[in-house]
Amino acid sequence: MTSLFSRRGFLGGGCALCAATLAGCQTTGEALGRLAPGARPVAGGDVASLWESADREERRVRQSRHIIRTPEVTSYISGLVEQLAGPYAKDIRVYIVRTPEFNAGMYPNGMMQVWTGLMLRCANEAQLAAVLGHEIGHYIEQHTVANFRSIRSATDIATFVGMGLAVAAGPGAAVLAQLAIIAAAFSFSRDQEREADAIGLDLIARNGYAPLAAAQVWERMIAERAAEERDRARGEDIFFATHPSSAERAQTLTALAGGRTGEFHTDRYRQALGGLQLTLVEDELRLRRFRRSEWLFERLHADGANPGLMLFARAEVNRLRDFPGDQTRAAEFYRQATAQPGTPPEAWRGLGLIERKRDRQADASAAFRRYLDLKPDAGDRDLIRSYL
Amino acid sequence: MRRMPVLSLALLVLLTACAKWGLIEPKPQVVENRLQVNPSIAFARIVFPAPRDRLQMWTVDGPNLNQMLVLPELGHRMALLAEPSGADRANPTYPLFRSTMAEPEIMELIADTLSIAFQKVPIATTNLQPTTFAGQPGFRFDFTFSSRQDLDYRGTFIGGVDNGTLAGVMLIATAIHHYDTLRPELERLASTARRIRSTS
Numbered sequence: 317m318t319s320l321f322s323r324r325g326f327l328g329g330g331c332a333l334c335a336a337t338l339a340g341c342q343t344t345g346e347a348l349g350r351l352a353p354g355a356r357p358v359a360g361g362d363v364a365s366l367w368e369s370a371d372r373e374e375r376r377v378r379q380s381r382h383i384i385r386t387p388e389v390t391s392y393i394s395g396l397v398e399q400l401a402g403p404y405a406k407d408i409r410v411y412i413v414r415t416p417e418f419n420a421g422m423y424p425n426g427m428m429q430v431w432t433g434l435m436l437r438c439a440n441e442a443q444l445a446a447v448l449g450h451e452i453g454h455y456i457e458q459h460t461v462a463n464f465r466s467i468r469s470a471t472d473i474a475t476f477v478g479m480g481l482a483v484a485a486g487p488g489a490a491v492l493a494q495l496a497i498i499a500a501a502f503s504f505s506r507d508q509e510r511e512a513d514a515i516g517l518d519l520i521a522r523n524g525y526a527p528l529a530a531a532q533v534w535e536r537m538i539a540e541r542a543a544e545e546r547d548r549a550r551g552e553d554i555f556f557a558t559h560p561s562s563a564e565r566a567q568t569l570t571a572l573a574g575g576r577t578g579e580f581h582t583d584r585y586r587q588a589l590g591g592l593q594l595t596l597v598e599d600e601l602r603l604r605r606f607r608r609s610e611w612l613f614e615r616l617h618a619d620g621a622n623p624g625l626m627l628f629a630r631a632e633v634n635r636l637r638d639f640p641g642d643q644t645r646a647a648e649f650y651r652q653a654t655a656q657p658g659t660p661p662e663a664w665r666g667l668g669l670i671e672r673k674r675d676r677q678a679d680a681s682a683a684f685r686r687y688l689d690l691k692p693d694a695g696d697r698d699l700i701r702s703y704l
Numbered sequence: 705m706r707r708m709p710v711l712s713l714a715l716l717v718l719l720t721a722c723a724k725w726g727l728i729e730p731k732p733q734v735v736e737n738r739l740q741v742n743p744s745i746a747f748a749r750i751v752f753p754a755p756r757d758r759l760q761m762w763t764v765d766g767p768n769l770n771q772m773l774v775l776p777e778l779g780h781r782m783a784l785l786a787e788p789s790g791a792d793r794a795n796p797t798y799p800l801f802r803s804t805m806a807e808p809e810i811m812e813l814i815a816d817t818l819s820i821a822f823q824k825v826p827i828a829t830t831n832l833q834p835t836t837f838a839g840q841p842g843f844r845f846d847f848t849f850s851s852r853q854d855l856d857y858r859g860t861f862i863g864g865v866d867n868g869t870l871a872g873v874m875l876i877a878t879a880i881h882h883y884d885t886l887r888p889e890l891e892r893l894a895s896t897a898r899r900i901r902s903t904s
Contacts, residue, residue, distance in 0.1 A: 381850040382825070416824055599826060602816045604799050636812070638802060669806055695830035696808050699843060702834045703806075 348458040348465075353403040363424070366464050370425035377411050377427065384412035384432065384592065392588040393430060393448075396441070400449050400519045404456055416599035418537065422451040424460040435589065436596040437536065437612065439619045441581035442529030445520045450530075453515030459508045513565060517572050526580050527573035534566035536615065543611035586621055593622055594660055597629045606637045624656030628663040635666050646670050654686075661690035665700065672703065724751040728762050734900065735760055738776035739838070739871050742896035745889055747772060757785045759874070770877035770886055772893070775863065778870040779803075784817045803868035807843040808832060810870060814861055815847060818876075823852045837864035838871065838897040848879065858883040862894040871899055 357363045377383065384390065393412060398405040407426040417433040428451055438444040454460070504512070513530065521527045541562065586593070600609050610633050617626035631649030634642040650667035653659045668683035684700050694700070728747040734740050747762035762772040778784065783798040798820060799813045815827040832845040842864025850856050856879040863872015875890040877883040 376854075379854065381854050381856075382852065414826065599824075602819050602826070603824065604816055604820070607795075636799070665808070669808060672806065673804060695828075695845075696811070696832035698831075698833040699807050 348462045351404075351456050351458050354407060363461050363464060366461065367425045370423040370427060373423065374409070374411075374425065374427040377413075377429070380413075382414045384414055386590075386592055388590060389588065389592050393444075396445055397428065397448055397452070399523055400445060401452050404452065408452065408455065414595075414599065416596070416603055420447050420451050422454045422460075424455075424458070424464075426455065428452075428455075432592075432596050432599060435592075436600060436616075437540070438533070438585065439536070439580075439582065439616070439621070440529065441585040441588075442520060442525040442579065443533045443536075444585065445523070445525050446516050446530035446533055449516030449519035450512045451516075452519060453512030454504060454508070457508070457511060457515070459504050459512070462508075463504070509565075510568065513569060514572060517569055521573075521576055521578065524578050526578035527576045528570065529578075529580060531566045531569035531573060534562040534569065538562045538566065539615070540608050540611050544605060544608035582619075593625055597625060601629065601632050601636065604636060606633055609633050622658050624653050624659035624663075627653035627656060628659050628666070631663065631666055635670060643670050643674060647674070650683075661687050661694070664690065665694075665696075668700070668703070723753070725749065726751060732896075735774050736776040738900055738902075739774065740896075740898045740900060741774065741873065741893045743889065744892055758782060759784055764886065765882060770875070770882040772886065772890065773874040773876065774893070775870065775872045775874070777899075780868060784814065785821060801870055803865070805865075807834075810843070810865070811845050811861075814874070818847070818849070818859075822849065825849050825852060835862060835864075835894075837862055837894060838866065838899045840864050840866045840899075842872075844894075856880065860887065860890055862890065866899060871897070873897065 357367050390410070390412060394410050397408055397410050401408050404426075408428055409426060410428045410430060412435070413429050413431050415431040415433060416436070417431055418437050419431040420434055421429045423429075428448075430448070434447060435444065438447070517527050517530045520529065589596070597613070600612065603609070610630070613626050613629040613633060617623065617630065627649050631646045631653055634646035634649065647667065647670045650663050650670065653663045654667065664683045664687035668680045668687060671677075671680035671683060681704050684703055688694065688697055688700060691697075726749040728743060728749050730743050730745050732740055732742045743762075745764065747764060750761045750763065750767060758778050759773040759775050761767065762774065763770055764772075775784070778801045780803040781800045783796055783800050785798045787797055798817045801810070801813060805813065811829055811832050815829050819825060819827045827847050827849045829845055829847045832843060835842050835844045837843075842862065844860065844862040847859045847861075848857065849859075857876055858879040859874060859876040861872055861874040863870060863874075873890060873893045875883065875886055877886055
C-alpha cells in the first residue's frame with residue numbers, strides 16, 4: 317500500500333521485511349580477518365558497490381529529520397565510540413536515530429546508527445559502551461563484507477528468480493526478492509554476533525569499564541522481554557529475530573567477564589543524556605506497550621535514574637492504560653513526581669486530568685494551574701484553561 | 705513470528721491491489737449512517753478490504769499527498785485503526801478510545817495512533833482548543849510530523865464526543881502545499897457536520 321496512512325505498517329513492513337528476511341536468509345560468510353584502519357575498498361572491486369550503497373544511505377541519514385543533533389549528546393556518544401574504536405575511530409561516524417526501540421547498527425562503510433530506545437534502556441555508560449563495542453566488532457571483522465561475498469552467487473540466482481516472479485506475479489514480487497537479497501547482506505550469523513560480543517567485551521575492558529556490563533545489557537533485555545511477552549503478537553521484535561538468545565549471550569558474556577572489575581560511570585551517563593531523557597521517555601510512552609514500559613521505568617527508577625522523571629513516566633503508563641486501579645496508582649506517582657526535582661510540567665497536567673476524572677475539581681484545578689504556570693506556552697493551554 | 709512482517713508486507717501489496725476507489729461528490733454525504741458532511745469539492749474514496757478502519761479515507765491527489773479522514777463514530781473501547789489480522793485482542797496495537805476520556809487524552813490517542821501507524825515517528829501536537837462540532841461542544845488541534853522518508857506533514861483534527869462516542873474530521877497533508885490548499889475544505893466539512901442518531 318502506498319497510502320500515507322499506512323495502517324498496516326507499510327513502511328514498518330519494509331524495515332521488518334529486512335529483519336524477517338535476515339532470519340530466513342542468514343548467511344555464513346567466510347571470515348575475512350580484521351580490516352586495516354583507514355582501509356577503503358578498491359574502486360571497481362567486488363565490495364565497492366556495497367560501500368557505495370552504504371554511502372548513499374549515509375547521505376540520506378545525514379539529512380534525516382529523525383537524527384538527534386543535540387551537540388552535547390552527539391559529542392558524548394561520538395567520544396565514546398572514538399575511545400572504544402582506537403585506531404578505527406576516524407573510520408566510524410555515529411548517527412543517533414530517534415526510534416524508541418533497542419537497537420544499533422553498523423554499516424560496512426563505517427556508518428554506525430544508535431537508536432534512542434537503546435540509550436533509554438542502558439543504565440550506565442558501560443552498558444552502552446558494550447553495545448557500541450559490539451557494533452565496532454562487526455565493522456573491524458568485516459562481517460557485512462563477508463556476508464556480501466558469500467551471497468554474491470546467490471544474488472545472481474535470486475535476481476533470476478526475481479525476474480521469474482515478475483513474469484509470474486508482477487513486478488512487486490521481484491522487488492520483494494531483491495529486498496530479501498539486500499537484507500541478507502546486512503544480516504549477521506549467530507557466530508558473527510558472538511564474535512562481535514567478544515570484541516565488544518574486550519574493548520570495554522581495555523577502556524576501564526566493568527566487563528560485567530555487557531552481560532547486564534542482556535539480562536535487562538531478558539527481563540523486559542519477559543514483561544512484554546504478552547505484547548508480542550505485534551511481531552515487531554526486529555532485534556531479537558536475528559540475534560542469539562539474550563540468555564545465551566548473558567551467560568557467555570558473564571563467563572568472559574570473569575572476575576574483572578571496572579567502572580560503570582552511571583552518573584556521567586545520566587548527566588550526558590540531560591534533557592534528552594524526557595524525549596526518550598515520551599517516545600517510549602507513545603508506543604502504548606504498557607507492560608514493557610512499566611517494567612522499564614520501574615527498573616530505571618530502581619536504578620536511581622532521575623527519580624522525578626521516572627515517577628512521571630510510571631504515572632503516565634498508568635494513566636494511559638487506565639485499567640482498574642490505574643488511576644489511583646497514577647495519582648500517587650504524579651504526587652510523588654511533583655515533589656521531586658527534574659519532573660516535567662506535564663506531571664501536573666496528568667495529575668489534573670486524573671483528579672478531574674475522579675471528580676476532585678479543586679485538586680484538578682490546582683494541578684492545572686501549576687501546569688500552566690510552569691508551561692505557559694503549552695500546546696493545550698487554551699483547553700486546559702477551559703477546565704478552570 | 706519472524707515471518708510475520710514479510711506476510712504483512714505481502715498482505716499490504718495485496719491490499720493495495722484489492723483497494724477499491726469510489727467517488728465522493730460535492731454534495732451532502734452520509735458516512736456509515738452516523739455522520740453527515742457536505743464537501744464542496746470531489747474526493748476519491750479509498751476502500752480497503754477487511755479489516756475495516758473506523759476512519760473513512762478520502763483524497764484529492766492521492767493518499768501520499770493528502771488524506772481527508774472522516775470518523776463517523778468511535779465507541780467505547782474501540783480503536784481508530786483496525787487491528788492487523790491475527791493480532792492479540794488483549795494487547796491492541798492501537799490505543800483504545802474510552803468514553804470517559806478528556807479532550808487532551810483524545811488528542812494523545814489520535815497522535816499516538818498516527819505515530820504507531822507511521823513507523824513510530826514523533827507527532828508534535830499544538831493548538832488544542834475548545835470548539836463546536838456538529839452543534840455540540842467539541843475540540844480541535846493541529847499536529848506536524850516527518851515521515852521516515854523525511855516528508856513533512858501537517859494535520860488538523862476537529863471533532864467532539866457526544867453521547868459517549870467520538871466523531872470528527874481530520875486532514876493530513878504535505879506541509880509544503882496540500883495542507884494549506886485543503887484546510888478550507890476541512891473547515892467546511894467540520895462546519896457542516898451533523899451527527900445522525902441511531903434509531904434502534
